[in-house]
Amino acid sequence: MSAVTTPVAALDAAVPQAPARPASATWRRFRREPLGIVPLALLVGLALVALLAPLLSAAPASYGPDVLVAPGSGHWFGTDSLGRDVLAEVVWGSRQSLLVAVAASAIAIAVGTAVAVVGAYVKRLDTLVNVVVDLVLALPVLPLMILVAALVGPSTTTIIAVVAAFSWPEVTRIVRSQALTVVGLPYVDAARLMTSSPWWIITRHVLPAVTPVVVVSVVVTASRAVLSAAGLAFLGLGDPNTWSWGRILYEAQQSGAMSSAWWLTLFPSLAIFLLVLSATLVSTAYNDARNPRARRSRTRRSTIGAGR
């Protein structure tokens, strides 16, 4: 099957056919890019922190004796306005933050890809899909998230649902262009002759072809989900009973401590920042690694730069 799928992996946005790029070549290229490997390691690290939280730190207590203590030997990240250890909050908060990010993006990806692929394959539905996606994309995302979260009530399910509901159209848009290209290829027409089951064609040909784009999308959507969830938590619309990075920031804001206890803002912000930064860098590096045009452009550099 590799002979059928690999040419497809090299195609994006109307570019003349490039030579076959197996996945191992992509990985080799990716591995050589420091701006790809280091963030990937960071991402893995963060995931490990979330998974191994109980081993890394005791769960945050409900209160502690030393209130608003700056970072020091007793508490590496300091304590908050109820005397709770911020390091514990950040470590355990990673679970909720990553859970929301992963769950929301998973739903968004699933829905978005499904819609895009179906729309690309079934020509009649394509215009409808296009129109619906444009309409939903025109909606103001954050205000609507605030509206729904406030009315339904803050909870983990609400946040995941709300973030997913507003992330899927962008996924559809990205996946759709790739899916359209694939569906227009001759071998798909050939496949249509061989079988009357659209489902088989979609799963065996179209989906694998759009997978690289989806991978990039996953990472980007997930990191945006973290920011959205943190933003909602900051406004008081996050889950108040589970620790998350957004909740640390929210409690700091509510207790008026943001202006004086810098450690309350710094550490959760740093965590969010690292997650989003690594995710974006990894996806850019991945994109660069599998993109043949990038290679061609690189050889151009010498002609242009030399003239200066």
Added chain:
Amino acid sequence: MPVAWLVGRKLVRALLTLWFAVTVTFLLLRLLPGDPALALASPNMTAETRASILASYGLDKPLVVQYGLYLGQLVQGNLGTSFTQSIPVTQVLGARLPWTLLLTGASLVLTVVLGIPLGVLAASRRGGVLDRLVQVVGVTGQSVFVPSVAVLLLFAFGVRLGWLPIGGAYDTGVYGVAWYGDVARHLVLPALSLTLVQLGAYVLTVRSTLIDALGQDYTTLAQANGLSPRRVLWKHALRNALLPATTLIGLQLGFLVGGAVLTETVFAYPGVGRGIYEAVTQLDYAVLQGAFLLLAATVVVANMVTDVVYGLLDPRVSTR
């Protein structure tokens, strides 16, 4: 294709977008839990008071009837009356819109002014140290959590250095020409916060599309025709590379108008984003519906402007 037909199609699209935004808001407000009567009256109100409050805002009628009435009002240009302030919604939003436009406009101008040179710099020195630096800076900006940056800026420039004011759009007690200067001073930090977040995406887009453009056939041809590499870069490749960047600005505008709520909260900047948050906490349906319509309209206008600019820049688009 005749121009009239193209324009007509765009108009239909625009109206559809507006209608969709209004309908989604309308339905969400009435189908999700929430009792505006409670938000307006004290919790101890009698059933009779509650009924009269709901009736005065037409909330006791069936959904379809309410929707029809609302659309009818909209078509006549009437956005209704605010539940909490008993003044027309247009007045409520009109007080906030100028500040949103100012903040958004300043931030977008800064983004373009800073973004294009940085993107060009990175693209022309692709693979080098500067390129990597710009990439990291670009991605960094996209990854920060706005309120953290905002509080940091406030503390640094407002309290420690005392150069800039803390919050608000302007000071009372300043008049005449000095007032404009005061507005500008209050605008600096919020616009800077927003720009830092928007800049990243913009720089990266300019960079990547410029790289693509520089690799295109027409660039090679232009060089073969004897044009100097610098001329190629600035005049031709950039012009084409700016197309997707322009689309991005259009998208960002749509996002900024409503999405600046976090910035507006921390900086106490009285924009539409914060206004929406307050209306949500007060369950002021009328203001919310009006605000979402306004945001959708902004997106529509932004798209139209983007199309115009796109047409100006793209030599392949014929409008004859």
Added chain:
Amino acid sequence: MSPTTRLAGLSRRTRLLALAATGALLAATAACAPQAPPASDASGGTDDATLTIATTTDVVNYNPLVGNSRSDYWVTNLMYPHLLGIDDQGKKTPSLAKAWGYTTPTKAYYDIRDDFTWSDGQKLTADDVAWTLNTVKKDKPSGTFYGQLSNFTSAKVVSPTRVELDLSKPDSSIVEEIGFWGNIVPEHVFSRASSVATFPNDGKDGGWIGAGPYTLTKVQVGQSYTLDRVASYPLVEGGKPGAAHVVFRVFPDVNTEILALQSGEVDVIANALPPAQVDTLAKTSGVTVAKAAGLGYAHLTYNMKNPDLARLEVRQALSQAVDYGTIRNVVLRDQAVSTGSSPLMPVLTDYYDPKISEYAFDPSAARSLMEKAGYTADSSGMFPPTFRMIYSLQDSVTAQWATLVKDSSAKAGIKIELQGLERNTYLAKTAKGDFDIYAGNFAIMDDPATNMTLTYLPGGVINYSYVDDEQLNTLIQKATVTQDQAEKVALMQQAATIVHENVYDNVMYTQNLAFAHSSRWTGFVSQPSELLSIVNPESLASARKTG
């Protein structure tokens, strides 16, 4: 065609069209642009100082009969006087009214001062007072004022300085409650509206007319509310308010408020400081922290409609599963006082009963109580019932100790499920009784008889435990009619004892509040509760800038 010529070519007409379109758009944007306010002849000097006050909530309603947000109250309070004030023991003090009382059990009176004038020159007379009371009764605006008028029938003007009230039944608290809670509005302005319940009072025709030390003159929605001083205010020494202008500025984030106070951009923070910030700000140079006595209490009520909570042992167990001391120490930073778990707070020196003592925090005793009630703990040591506790997320202090209550109750084997709600949902669920345990607080509970009528009588609007105790009912009803203060106190103390023994209400603490202001301003007069604190009319009128 060579690429260069193709690139350069765009029809002239198209370019012009595009330019025109962009130009039109810019012009439209400029038209929406904010306008500079007209120059005013403001001169310098400390006599013309402006006092800037930060608040987190926007002013949404200028009608004091309707307004329900804190900022509404602070602004309208500066314009529309109250008949009575309150002191640090919860006792009513003269304000607009010089004297007040009852002539018969169903007839009350106010004698008002004759030196109050409205800012348009007209005198404030008994006509305004009577008109306000009668119109509120008639138009039923949704606010606390109307809620005080249930036993009031009508008001009559007897002389330019005396108003007499007719009551539908004897009520020995009503004259003080109406006097304290109700704002007096100018008849000649408010009568222009068909109903005061819907009168926006937005100052459209001719601005605002008030009788307080400051009158609203300029509004920038969502940003600032400017009030100018009047020439003479009867309740301030010397007659002339200190600051020439008072400006309320809206800062949605308390952190920005604190930064603004530190940088000198605002002079006062009107909302109460979060307990954890009090010490930090007290130590900051240039900032003074003023204290205001708390007049209310925070409490937990157990919904007795729930069969488990209808049982006394369960309520007793729950009351012994809360670590009151730690809550006051950690969450409130020792800025709260125990009330002995009684609704008669220590601050009400007349009513306070030291014999009623706080429930002890004793998880093992709580556990035994549950077992005595017939519950058996499962393998993890938890008893079967789960109680759903609601609280408002907007109330950050309660939100903080809610978790502590859950954790300490777990030590006693009692499962509590926390449900933090957004304010409107919280109000809705409270009104419907959709909870097992309710956590909340009252800002001002100054008159036990009136308060207990609402909290413990069946059908009372804030009876969140759904209690209906005959003995208790009788005591409360007698207390509302008796004119004998000593008897009233005794009745209330008996009632409080019943409430305490039966755990009809678990009163946790009275929070004393702290407010920050710039050290450059002095002369503030602190009054109890956040509604008054240092931003009450007398205080702002007396505040002076020093250096």
